[in-house]
Amino acid sequence: MSDNYQKPNEEHSQRQFRDRPPKRIDVSVVVPLYNEEQSLMPLSLGIRDALDRMNVTYEVIFVDDGSTDNSIKVLREIHRKNRRYKFISFRRNYGKSAALSVGFQHAVGRIIVTMDGDLQDDPNEIPRLIDKLEAGYDLVNGWKKKRHDPISKTIPSKLFNYTTSVMIGIKLRDFNSGLKAYRREVVQDIKVYGEMHRFLPVFAHWAGYKVAEIPVVHHPRKYGKTKFGANRFWHGLLDLLTVIFTTRYSKRPLHFFGIIGLLSFLLGLAIDLELTVEWFLGKTAISNRPLFTAGVLLIIVGVQFVSIGLLGEMITRTNKVEEYVIKEKVFN
Ligand code: UDP
Ligand code: MG
Numbered sequence: 397m398s399d400n401y402q403k404p405n406e407e408h409s410q411r412q413f414r415d416r417p418p419k420r421i422d423v424s425v426v427v428p429l430y431n432e433e434q435s436l437m438p439l440s441l442g443i444r445d446a447l448d449r450m451n452v453t454y455e456v457i458f459v460d461d462g463s464t465d466n467s468i469k470v471l472r473e474i475h476r477k478n479r480r481y482k483f484i485s486f487r488r489n490y491g492k493s494a495a496l497s498v499g500f501q502h503a504v505g506r507i508i509v510t511m512d513g514d515l516q517d518d519p520n521e522i523p524r525l526i527d528k529l530e531a532g533y534d535l536v537n538g539w540k541k542k543r544h545d546p547i548s549k550t551i552p553s554k555l556f557n558y559t560t561s562v563m564i565g566i567k568l569r570d571f572n573s574g575l576k577a578y579r580r581e582v583v584q585d586i587k588v589y590g591e592m593h594r595f596l597p598v599f600a601h602w603a604g605y606k607v608a609e610i611p612v613v614h615h616p617r618k619y620g621k622t623k624f625g626a627n628r629f630w631h632g633l634l635d636l637l638t639v640i641f642t643t644r645y646s647k648r649p650l651h652f653f654g655i656i657g658l659l660s661f662l663l664g665l666a667i668d669l670e671l672t673v674e675w676f677l678g679k680t681a682i683s684n685r686p687l688f689t690a691g692v693l694l695i696i697v698g699v700q701f702v703s704i705g706l707l708g709e710m711i712t713r714t715n716k717v718e719e720y721v722i723k724e725k726v727f728n
Contacts, residue, residue: 422452423526424505428495428574429513430461434619436470440481442519450523456481458513459499462489492623493588496596500583508583512574514617516544521612525577534582534605537568537597538575538612545616552629556594560636564643566601568609572632575612579605585721591631595639602643603721649708653701661698667691 425443429436440456447454458471460483471483484498496510507526511517521538528536543550553572560571572594582600597607645652668691675682682688 420453421455421505423447423450423454423507423509423522424503425454425456425522426496426499426503426508426510427456427458427513428461428492428499428510429458429463429467430489430492430495430623431463431465431467432513432620433463433466433470435513435515436467436474439513439515439519440474440478442515443522444478446519446522450526454480455503455505457499457502458483459495460485461492461495462486491589491591493590493593496593497587497589500586503580503583506580508578508580510574510576510578514620516615516617517573517575518613518615521575522577524610524612525575528608528610529577529579532606533608534579535597535600535607536577537570537607537609538573539568539570539609540573540575540614541569541611543614545622548626549622549628552626552632556629556632556636559633560595560598563636563640564598564601566598566607568597568607570609571595571597573612591628591635592639594632594635598639598643604723647712649712650702650705653705653708657698657701657703657705659698660694660701664691664694664696664698667694 425447427439432439436458443456458474458481460467460471462485468483468485471481471485474481475483482502484502486495486498499510500508507529509522509525511519511522517538525536525538543553553570557569557571561567561569576596578600582603582605583596586596586599588596588599601607641649641652667687671682671685671688671691674680
Protein backbone atom coordinates (compact mmCIF):
# COMPACT_ATOMS: atom_id res chain seq x y z
CA MET A 397 0.00 0.00 0.00
CA SER A 398 2.61 2.51 1.00
CA ASP A 399 4.62 1.49 -2.06
CA ASN A 400 1.73 2.49 -4.21
CA TYR A 401 1.67 5.92 -2.68
CA GLN A 402 5.38 6.31 -2.95
CA LYS A 403 5.58 5.66 -6.65
CA PRO A 404 3.74 8.61 -8.16
CA ASN A 405 5.72 10.93 -5.95
CA GLU A 406 8.99 9.52 -7.11
CA GLU A 407 7.90 9.77 -10.69
CA HIS A 408 6.79 13.29 -10.14
CA SER A 409 10.10 14.43 -8.70
CA GLN A 410 12.00 12.65 -11.44
CA ARG A 411 9.97 14.36 -14.08
CA GLN A 412 10.55 17.69 -12.42
CA PHE A 413 14.25 17.05 -12.50
CA ARG A 414 14.21 16.09 -16.14
CA ASP A 415 12.01 18.98 -17.20
CA ARG A 416 14.02 21.55 -15.30
CA PRO A 417 14.97 24.27 -17.78
CA PRO A 418 18.67 24.15 -18.64
CA LYS A 419 20.94 26.87 -17.33
CA ARG A 420 20.52 30.12 -19.23
CA ILE A 421 23.27 30.47 -21.78
CA ASP A 422 23.71 33.39 -24.16
CA VAL A 423 25.61 31.78 -27.01
CA SER A 424 25.98 28.20 -28.27
CA VAL A 425 28.71 27.69 -30.84
CA VAL A 426 28.01 24.61 -32.97
CA VAL A 427 30.94 23.13 -34.91
CA PRO A 428 30.36 20.25 -37.37
CA LEU A 429 33.57 18.40 -38.10
CA TYR A 430 34.84 15.41 -39.98
CA ASN A 431 38.50 14.43 -39.61
CA GLU A 432 39.85 17.74 -38.35
CA GLU A 433 42.17 16.50 -35.57
CA GLN A 434 44.85 19.15 -36.02
CA SER A 435 42.47 22.10 -36.19
CA LEU A 436 40.33 21.42 -33.13
CA MET A 437 42.68 22.54 -30.36
CA PRO A 438 43.65 25.88 -31.96
CA LEU A 439 39.99 26.41 -32.89
CA SER A 440 38.75 25.90 -29.35
CA LEU A 441 41.35 28.38 -28.06
CA GLY A 442 40.31 30.87 -30.73
CA ILE A 443 36.64 30.59 -29.79
CA ARG A 444 37.50 31.05 -26.11
CA ASP A 445 39.53 34.21 -26.79
CA ALA A 446 36.82 35.72 -28.97
CA LEU A 447 33.94 35.00 -26.59
CA ASP A 448 35.75 35.84 -23.36
CA ARG A 449 36.13 39.35 -24.71
CA MET A 450 32.37 39.59 -25.14
CA ASN A 451 31.34 38.99 -21.57
CA VAL A 452 28.68 36.42 -22.40
CA THR A 453 27.95 32.93 -21.12
CA TYR A 454 28.55 30.33 -23.77
CA GLU A 455 28.93 26.68 -24.64
CA VAL A 456 30.71 25.10 -27.58
CA ILE A 457 29.18 21.97 -29.10
CA PHE A 458 31.42 19.98 -31.40
CA VAL A 459 29.56 17.49 -33.56
CA ASP A 460 31.96 14.84 -34.78
CA ASP A 461 30.47 13.48 -37.96
CA GLY A 462 32.00 10.00 -37.69
CA SER A 463 35.67 11.02 -37.92
CA THR A 464 38.13 8.22 -38.52
CA ASP A 465 41.21 10.15 -37.34
CA ASN A 466 42.00 11.23 -33.79
CA SER A 467 39.40 14.00 -33.66
CA ILE A 468 37.43 12.29 -30.88
CA LYS A 469 40.54 11.97 -28.69
CA VAL A 470 41.24 15.67 -29.12
CA LEU A 471 37.60 16.47 -28.28
CA ARG A 472 37.79 14.39 -25.09
CA GLU A 473 40.94 16.27 -24.14
CA ILE A 474 39.33 19.65 -24.81
CA HIS A 475 36.27 18.67 -22.75
CA ARG A 476 38.47 17.46 -19.90
CA LYS A 477 40.14 20.86 -19.69
CA ASN A 478 36.97 22.89 -19.92
CA ARG A 479 33.41 21.61 -19.45
CA ARG A 480 32.02 24.37 -21.61
CA TYR A 481 33.24 22.39 -24.59
CA LYS A 482 30.87 19.53 -25.23
CA PHE A 483 30.81 17.04 -28.05
CA ILE A 484 28.58 14.55 -29.77
CA SER A 485 30.17 11.87 -31.90
CA PHE A 486 28.38 9.97 -34.69
CA ARG A 487 29.23 6.33 -35.24
CA ARG A 488 29.54 6.94 -38.96
CA ASN A 489 29.71 9.84 -41.39
CA TYR A 490 26.23 11.24 -42.00
CA GLY A 491 27.16 14.56 -43.59
CA LYS A 492 27.40 18.18 -42.49
CA SER A 493 23.63 18.73 -42.52
CA ALA A 494 23.06 15.89 -40.07
CA ALA A 495 25.82 17.20 -37.81
CA LEU A 496 24.30 20.69 -37.80
CA SER A 497 20.80 19.37 -37.10
CA VAL A 498 21.94 17.39 -34.09
CA GLY A 499 24.00 20.35 -32.89
CA PHE A 500 20.92 22.59 -33.10
CA GLN A 501 18.86 20.09 -31.12
CA HIS A 502 21.35 20.10 -28.28
CA ALA A 503 22.20 23.79 -28.20
CA VAL A 504 20.58 25.74 -25.37
CA GLY A 505 21.89 29.23 -26.12
CA ARG A 506 19.65 32.19 -26.90
CA ILE A 507 21.90 32.73 -29.90
CA ILE A 508 23.37 29.92 -31.95
CA VAL A 509 26.54 30.43 -33.96
CA THR A 510 27.79 27.83 -36.42
CA MET A 511 31.29 27.59 -37.82
CA ASP A 512 33.40 25.04 -39.67
CA GLY A 513 35.90 22.97 -37.71
CA ASP A 514 38.80 23.44 -40.13
CA LEU A 515 40.04 26.90 -39.01
CA GLN A 516 38.87 28.48 -42.28
CA ASP A 517 36.24 30.49 -40.39
CA ASP A 518 37.61 33.05 -37.97
CA PRO A 519 36.24 33.02 -34.39
CA ASN A 520 37.00 36.75 -34.14
CA GLU A 521 34.05 37.36 -36.45
CA ILE A 522 31.60 35.90 -33.91
CA PRO A 523 31.17 39.18 -31.98
CA ARG A 524 30.44 41.07 -35.21
CA LEU A 525 27.85 38.51 -36.28
CA ILE A 526 26.18 38.71 -32.89
CA ASP A 527 26.18 42.53 -32.92
CA LYS A 528 24.42 42.49 -36.27
CA LEU A 529 21.92 39.93 -34.98
CA GLU A 530 21.16 42.09 -31.96
CA ALA A 531 20.55 45.02 -34.31
CA GLY A 532 17.28 43.32 -35.24
CA TYR A 533 17.87 40.28 -37.42
CA ASP A 534 17.06 36.61 -36.95
CA LEU A 535 19.88 35.17 -39.03
CA VAL A 536 23.19 36.79 -39.94
CA ASN A 537 25.22 35.11 -42.65
CA GLY A 538 29.00 35.43 -42.92
CA TRP A 539 29.96 36.25 -46.50
CA LYS A 540 33.46 35.00 -47.35
CA LYS A 541 34.21 38.13 -49.36
CA LYS A 542 37.84 37.29 -50.07
CA ARG A 543 37.73 33.57 -50.30
CA HIS A 544 40.83 31.41 -49.94
CA ASP A 545 39.84 28.33 -51.88
CA PRO A 546 40.87 26.95 -55.29
CA ILE A 547 39.20 28.42 -58.36
CA SER A 548 37.53 25.08 -59.08
CA LYS A 549 35.45 25.81 -56.02
CA THR A 550 34.97 29.57 -56.14
CA ILE A 551 33.55 29.80 -59.68
CA PRO A 552 30.84 27.10 -59.35
CA SER A 553 30.06 28.61 -55.96
CA LYS A 554 29.50 32.08 -57.48
CA LEU A 555 27.18 30.55 -60.07
CA PHE A 556 25.32 28.63 -57.38
CA ASN A 557 24.88 31.69 -55.18
CA TYR A 558 23.67 33.79 -58.10
CA THR A 559 21.15 31.18 -59.28
CA THR A 560 19.83 30.58 -55.78
CA SER A 561 19.51 34.32 -55.12
CA VAL A 562 17.51 34.87 -58.30
CA MET A 563 15.31 31.79 -57.93
CA ILE A 564 14.54 32.27 -54.27
CA GLY A 565 14.36 36.04 -54.21
CA ILE A 566 16.73 36.66 -51.31
CA LYS A 567 19.93 38.60 -51.85
CA LEU A 568 22.83 36.69 -50.33
CA ARG A 569 26.28 36.19 -51.76
CA ASP A 570 27.34 33.15 -49.80
CA PHE A 571 24.54 30.75 -48.90
CA ASN A 572 26.88 27.89 -48.05
CA SER A 573 29.05 29.81 -45.60
CA GLY A 574 29.76 27.79 -42.45
CA LEU A 575 29.82 30.92 -40.33
CA LYS A 576 26.37 32.08 -39.32
CA ALA A 577 24.52 33.38 -36.27
CA TYR A 578 20.88 32.55 -35.56
CA ARG A 579 18.32 33.43 -32.99
CA ARG A 580 17.43 30.17 -31.33
CA GLU A 581 13.87 29.97 -32.62
CA VAL A 582 15.07 30.04 -36.24
CA VAL A 583 16.80 26.69 -36.00
CA GLN A 584 14.95 24.91 -33.26
CA ASP A 585 12.42 23.40 -35.65
CA ILE A 586 14.51 23.14 -38.81
CA LYS A 587 15.84 19.69 -39.65
CA VAL A 588 18.30 19.62 -42.51
CA TYR A 589 19.33 16.38 -44.18
CA GLY A 590 21.52 15.34 -47.11
CA GLU A 591 23.30 18.50 -48.21
CA MET A 592 20.43 20.85 -47.47
CA HIS A 593 22.47 22.89 -44.98
CA ARG A 594 23.32 25.14 -47.96
CA PHE A 595 19.76 26.37 -47.85
CA LEU A 596 19.38 27.23 -44.17
CA PRO A 597 19.05 30.96 -44.98
CA VAL A 598 16.42 30.08 -47.59
CA PHE A 599 14.34 28.10 -45.08
CA ALA A 600 14.62 30.94 -42.58
CA HIS A 601 13.61 33.50 -45.21
CA TRP A 602 10.61 31.42 -46.24
CA ALA A 603 9.54 31.04 -42.64
CA GLY A 604 9.44 34.84 -42.44
CA TYR A 605 12.63 35.51 -40.50
CA LYS A 606 14.83 38.54 -41.20
CA VAL A 607 18.11 37.52 -42.82
CA ALA A 608 21.19 39.73 -43.15
CA GLU A 609 24.71 39.23 -44.44
CA ILE A 610 28.05 40.75 -43.44
CA PRO A 611 31.49 40.19 -45.01
CA VAL A 612 33.82 38.01 -42.92
CA VAL A 613 37.48 37.03 -43.04
CA HIS A 614 38.24 33.61 -44.48
CA HIS A 615 41.48 31.63 -44.20
CA PRO A 616 43.08 29.02 -46.43
CA ARG A 617 42.85 25.46 -45.17
CA LYS A 618 45.90 24.77 -43.02
CA TYR A 619 45.42 21.12 -42.04
CA GLY A 620 43.55 18.21 -43.56
CA LYS A 621 41.63 18.42 -46.80
CA THR A 622 38.25 19.52 -48.10
CA LYS A 623 35.37 17.06 -47.81
CA PHE A 624 33.38 18.33 -50.77
CA GLY A 625 34.42 17.57 -54.36
CA ALA A 626 33.49 19.01 -57.76
CA ASN A 627 30.10 17.27 -57.73
CA ARG A 628 28.95 19.72 -55.07
CA PHE A 629 27.77 22.10 -57.80
CA TRP A 630 25.42 19.56 -59.36
CA HIS A 631 24.19 18.40 -55.98
CA GLY A 632 23.55 22.03 -55.13
CA LEU A 633 21.52 22.67 -58.29
CA LEU A 634 19.39 19.55 -57.82
CA ASP A 635 18.83 20.47 -54.19
CA LEU A 636 17.79 23.95 -55.31
CA LEU A 637 14.99 22.35 -57.32
CA THR A 638 13.86 20.41 -54.25
CA VAL A 639 13.99 23.55 -52.15
CA ILE A 640 11.98 25.65 -54.59
CA PHE A 641 9.41 22.91 -54.81
CA THR A 642 9.17 22.16 -51.10
CA THR A 643 9.19 25.75 -49.88
CA ARG A 644 7.01 27.32 -52.52
CA TYR A 645 4.81 24.58 -53.87
CA SER A 646 4.53 21.82 -51.30
CA LYS A 647 1.10 23.06 -50.31
CA ARG A 648 -0.05 23.68 -53.89
CA PRO A 649 1.70 21.15 -56.14
CA LEU A 650 -0.80 21.57 -58.97
CA HIS A 651 0.40 25.13 -59.51
CA PHE A 652 3.89 23.79 -60.20
CA PHE A 653 3.06 20.79 -62.39
CA GLY A 654 -0.16 22.21 -63.77
CA ILE A 655 1.46 25.21 -65.48
CA ILE A 656 4.05 23.03 -67.21
CA GLY A 657 1.34 20.51 -68.13
CA LEU A 658 -1.11 23.06 -69.47
CA LEU A 659 1.53 24.81 -71.57
CA SER A 660 2.69 21.52 -73.04
CA PHE A 661 -0.89 20.35 -73.67
CA LEU A 662 -1.98 23.58 -75.34
CA LEU A 663 1.12 23.75 -77.53
CA GLY A 664 0.58 20.15 -78.68
CA LEU A 665 -3.09 20.80 -79.29
CA ALA A 666 -2.34 23.91 -81.36
CA ILE A 667 0.22 22.06 -83.49
CA ASP A 668 -2.07 19.13 -84.18
CA LEU A 669 -5.10 21.34 -84.82
CA GLU A 670 -3.12 23.34 -87.36
CA LEU A 671 -2.06 20.08 -89.09
CA THR A 672 -5.67 18.89 -89.11
CA VAL A 673 -6.85 22.11 -90.69
CA GLU A 674 -4.13 21.85 -93.35
CA TRP A 675 -5.19 18.27 -94.06
CA PHE A 676 -8.80 19.35 -94.23
CA LEU A 677 -7.98 21.99 -96.81
CA GLY A 678 -6.31 19.22 -98.76
CA LYS A 679 -2.78 20.56 -98.48
CA THR A 680 -0.86 17.60 -97.05
CA ALA A 681 -1.48 14.24 -95.47
CA ILE A 682 -0.92 14.23 -91.71
CA SER A 683 1.00 10.98 -91.84
CA ASN A 684 4.08 12.51 -93.46
CA ARG A 685 4.36 15.46 -91.07
CA PRO A 686 6.90 14.72 -88.29
CA LEU A 687 5.50 17.69 -86.39
CA PHE A 688 2.37 15.63 -85.78
CA THR A 689 4.31 13.24 -83.50
CA ALA A 690 5.74 16.20 -81.60
CA GLY A 691 2.21 17.51 -81.09
CA VAL A 692 0.95 14.16 -79.80
CA LEU A 693 3.95 13.90 -77.48
CA LEU A 694 3.32 17.37 -76.04
CA ILE A 695 -0.34 16.54 -75.42
CA ILE A 696 0.49 13.29 -73.61
CA VAL A 697 3.25 14.89 -71.55
CA GLY A 698 0.88 17.72 -70.70
CA VAL A 699 -1.79 15.34 -69.42
CA GLN A 700 0.88 13.50 -67.42
CA PHE A 701 2.10 16.67 -65.72
CA VAL A 702 -1.40 17.77 -64.77
CA SER A 703 -2.12 14.29 -63.38
CA ILE A 704 1.07 14.35 -61.30
CA GLY A 705 0.01 17.73 -59.97
CA LEU A 706 -3.41 16.39 -59.01
CA LEU A 707 -1.84 13.39 -57.30
CA GLY A 708 0.38 15.84 -55.41
CA GLU A 709 -2.70 17.75 -54.31
CA MET A 710 -4.24 14.55 -52.98
CA ILE A 711 -1.10 13.72 -51.03
CA THR A 712 -0.96 17.24 -49.61
CA ARG A 713 -4.54 16.91 -48.47
CA THR A 714 -3.96 13.62 -46.66
CA ASN A 715 -0.79 14.95 -45.10
CA LYS A 716 -2.25 17.03 -42.32
CA VAL A 717 0.99 18.20 -40.71
CA GLU A 718 0.86 21.91 -40.04
CA GLU A 719 4.10 23.67 -40.81
CA TYR A 720 3.28 27.25 -40.12
CA VAL A 721 5.78 29.22 -38.09
CA ILE A 722 4.04 31.11 -35.32
CA LYS A 723 5.63 34.33 -34.13
CA GLU A 724 3.50 35.05 -31.11
CA LYS A 725 0.49 33.43 -29.55
CA VAL A 726 -1.91 35.14 -27.15
CA PHE A 727 -4.40 32.49 -26.34
CA ASN A 728 -6.32 32.35 -23.09
N1 UDP B 1 32.09 18.27 -42.52
C1 UDP B 1 31.29 17.41 -41.79
N2 UDP B 1 30.80 16.27 -42.37
C2 UDP B 1 31.08 15.96 -43.68
C3 UDP B 1 31.87 16.85 -44.42
C4 UDP B 1 32.34 18.00 -43.82
O1 UDP B 1 31.01 17.66 -40.62
O2 UDP B 1 30.63 14.92 -44.14
C5 UDP B 1 32.62 19.48 -41.89
C6 UDP B 1 34.10 19.69 -42.10
O3 UDP B 1 34.87 18.98 -41.15
C7 UDP B 1 34.24 21.18 -41.92
C8 UDP B 1 32.93 21.69 -42.53
O4 UDP B 1 32.04 20.60 -42.52
O5 UDP B 1 34.26 21.53 -40.56
C9 UDP B 1 33.14 22.21 -43.95
O6 UDP B 1 33.77 21.23 -44.74
P1 UDP B 1 34.99 21.55 -45.71
O7 UDP B 1 35.98 22.44 -45.04
O8 UDP B 1 35.49 20.27 -46.24
O9 UDP B 1 34.25 22.34 -46.87
P2 UDP B 1 34.83 23.57 -47.70
O10 UDP B 1 35.44 24.55 -46.76
O11 UDP B 1 35.85 22.96 -48.60
O12 UDP B 1 33.64 24.12 -48.41
MG1 MG C 1 36.63 24.33 -45.24
